[in-house]
Amino acid sequence: MSQRMNRDLRTIVVDDEPLARSFLRELLAEIEGVEVIAECVNGFEALKAVNEYRPDLLFLDIQMPKLDGFEVLELLGKEAPQVIFATAYDQFALKAFEANAVDYLLKPVSLERLSAAVAKAQRWKLSQEAPTQPDPVKLAAGARGSEPLRRIVVKDGEKVIFIPADKLDYAQAQDDYVLLRSEGREILKQQTLQSLESLLDPREFVRIHRSFLIRLDRMKKLELEAKDQRVAILRDGTRLPVSRSGYQRLREFWAES
Amino acid sequence: MHPLLTQPRFLWAYLLAWIPLISIQASLLAPGLGAQGALLVASFLAPVGAGLCLSSWYLVRTAPSGWSRGLAVFLPAVLAVSALWTLAGAAILAILRRGWGLTVLHPAQILAQIAGMAILLYGASLLLHALLLFDRKAQEADKIRLELLNLARESELRALRAQINPHFLFNALNAIAAQTTLNPQGARRACTGLADYFRQCLSLGKQEWITLGEELALLQAYLDLEALRFGDRLQVQWEIDPSLKGNRIPPLLLQPLVENAIKHGLGGCLEDWLLTLQIQAFGSEMHILVTNPFDPEAGKPVGTGTGLANVRERMRLAWGNQASLSQKVEADLFQLRLILPASLHEPTNE
Numbered sequence: 297m298s299q300r301m302n303r304d305l306r307t308i309v310v311d312d313e314p315l316a317r318s319f320l321r322e323l324l325a326e327i328e329g330v331e332v333i334a335e336c337v338n339g340f341e342a343l344k345a346v347n348e349y350r351p352d353l354l355f356l357d358i359q360m361p362k363l364d365g366f367e368v369l370e371l372l373g374k375e376a377p378q379v380i381f382a383t384a385y386d387q388f389a390l391k392a393f394e395a396n397a398v399d400y401l402l403k404p405v406s407l408e409r410l411s412a413a414v415a416k417a418q419r420w421k422l423s424q425e426a427p428t429q430p431d432p433v434k435l436a437a438g439a440r441g442s443e444p445l446r447r448i449v450v451k452d453g454e455k456v457i458f459i460p461a462d463k464l465d466y467a468q469a470q471d472d473y474v475l476l477r478s479e480g481r482e483i484l485k486q487q488t489l490q491s492l493e494s495l496l497d498p499r500e501f502v503r504i505h506r507s508f509l510i511r512l513d514r515m516k517k518l519e520l521e522a523k524d525q526r527v528a529i530l531r532d533g534t535r536l537p538v539s540r541s542g543y544q545r546l547r548e549f550w551a552e553s
Numbered sequence: 554m555h556p557l558l559t560q561p562r563f564l565w566a567y568l569l570a571w572i573p574l575i576s577i578q579a580s581l582l583a584p585g586l587g588a589q590g591a592l593l594v595a596s597f598l599a600p601v602g603a604g605l606c607l608s609s610w611y612l613v614r615t616a617p618s619g620w621s622r623g624l625a626v627f628l629p630a631v632l633a634v635s636a637l638w639t640l641a642g643a644a645i646l647a648i649l650r651r652g653w654g655l656t657v658l659h660p661a662q663i664l665a666q667i668a669g670m671a672i673l674l675y676g677a678s679l680l681l682h683a684l685l686l687f688d689r690k691a692q693e694a695d696k697i698r699l700e701l702l703n704l705a706r707e708s709e710l711r712a713l714r715a716q717i718n719p720h721f722l723f724n725a726l727n728a729i730a731a732q733t734t735l736n737p738q739g740a741r742r743a744c745t746g747l748a749d750y751f752r753q754c755l756s757l758g759k760q761e762w763i764t765l766g767e768e769l770a771l772l773q774a775y776l777d778l779e780a781l782r783f784g785d786r787l788q789v790q791w792e793i794d795p796s797l798k799g800n801r802i803p804p805l806l807l808q809p810l811v812e813n814a815i816k817h818g819l820g821g822c823l824e825d826w827l828l829t830l831q832i833q834a835f836g837s838e839m840h841i842l843v844t845n846p847f848d849p850e851a852g853k854p855v856g857t858g859t860g861l862a863n864v865r866e867r868m869r870l871a872w873g874n875q876a877s878l879s880q881k882v883e884a885d886l887f888q889l890r891l892i893l894p895a896s897l898h899e900p901t902n903e
Contacts, residue, residue, distance in 0.1 A: 313724075313782045319731030338823055361821050362848070384723035403727040 339363025444497035638671035766798035847887035
């Protein structure tokens with residue numbers, strides 16, 4: 297048993313494959329300064345475990361059922377520890393880099409490669425070398441490449457809520473948060489309306505107002521309330537203001553389609 | 554080889570065709586030679602003419618292409634041949650006059666008539682042979698084009714068949730590496746299992762048709778490897794009519810479908826997952842059903858959707874529209890249905 301130093305990196309391993317977890321554990325046991333304190337089978341367990349144990353380091357698989365590695369990172373937000381991705385897929389390396397992960401390891405991992413990654417994590421911890429928190433929203437996009445977001449993940453206490461893009465009626469900016477209206481309920485997410493807009497499919501969502509982003513097929517009609525004041529009326533009766541530039545964007549969209 | 558000489562009946566037909574020609578010639582010569590004489594001359598001249606006309610094939614074949622150059626060859630040829638022809642005619646006349654007592658009035662006129670016919674007939678034979686040559690060339694060009702198409706199709710098929718998923722390989726290798734200290738026997742078995750699986754993929758992939766039994770064996774090898782990664786979470790149920798195992802199918806038709814199901818279905822499932830494979834006969838058709846749990850809300854996993862499209866395309870290439878691939882989602886079950894002709898033999902090409 298290695299001596300327990302307070303410089304040990306408290307680590308959690310997250311992978312849906314039992315052999316992958318045991319392999320990583322076995323290799324990590326041979327590296328000084330790392331202690332595996334928990335194993336998680338999927339993203340949900342990972343969220344709970346990070347909350348409970350407050351680890352220094354997280355080994356994340358990317359392809360996991362229901363919640364992928366990048367989404368886990370997005371949901372952890374500011375509470376995210378340092379992350380090392382371990383995956384069989386090589387196409388996310390760039391996104392992992394943008395997400396300020398410590399490293400990106402390809403399975404099967406060699407001991408040398410793993411040691412180097414752990415050493416880097418140790419350096420970052422000591423010298424506070426870690427770069428600023430990545431934009432958590434970019435991370436979810438990472439798993440999908442440059443395709444528009446097909447679903448939004450939001451943490452609701454202990455639970456995770458999935459909002460498919462085609463079920464999102466509209467989004468309303470509220471300071472640092474965004475209010476998402478979908479299937480009759482309203483959910484708050486810590487994200488700017490601008491970043492959400494940049495991730496959703498521009499052919500489906502239009503920013504009609506500084507504070508409002510709507511799904512086009514939810515709009516029933518557009519009314520002129522007063523001079524230069526327009527209002528978008530959604531299928532469920534909701535009335536949302538449309539700014540001048542918003543109206544411009546709508547017209548551009550209609551002209552194109 | 555002259556085309557007429559390839560089959561005896563062609564030659565006979567040609568010779569028979571000369572009979573009306575003889576009578577035409579005879580009737581033309583009759584005024585100058587008398588009916589009998591004309592007939593005799595025409596008959597004796599016929600073999601000469603037939604032979605000379607046949608020879609024009611070789612000229613046409615070796616003649617250079619292009620009008621001006623062709624004419625430069627054909628014109629002298631026509632003159633030469635008709636000269637020969639006429640000479641033969643003269644010889645025949647002389648022999649008949651001497652030996653048979655043929656009366657020849659206006660021999661010059663007769664010879665001129667013969668020469669005229671020679672030019673006509675030889676010219677016609679040149680033309681006909683040219684047409685024949687043209688047709689042959691066209692047929693050869695067609696044949697070459699078809700061979701090229703086949704080649705292209707062959708390489709396309711090979712490319713489609715060779716889609717072995719590299720990520721599967723990395724994950725399998727990882728599972729093997731994980732077992733090397735904890736379960737060396739298992740690691741050894743998995744290693745050889747992986748090698749066997751890929752060897753089967755390669756060898757079956759090279760063939761155009763394999764049996765259903767061979768594909769199922771491959772599938773079993775594949776599933777054994779995936780079981781390493783997922784353990785008890787992966788469950789498979791087989792319901793196969795054993796009498797169908799000899800049926801012919803293109804290789805690697807089912808494996809990509811199962812791989813797809815695992816990637817999307819099992820990959821999106823948190824608990825245990827059951828894959829059902831049913832293969833039954835329906836009249837002259839074989840129905841293959843792949844059913845598995847599927848979470849429609851699971852975010853779309855990485856990977857292109859080409860797996861299914863690939864299989865569909867290969868089914869089309871193999872059976873045209875006699876085969877179909879359809880999918881259905883019912884509750885949380887995803888089902889693929891393949892309908893193919895059930896046959897112990899490969900379909901013959903038209």
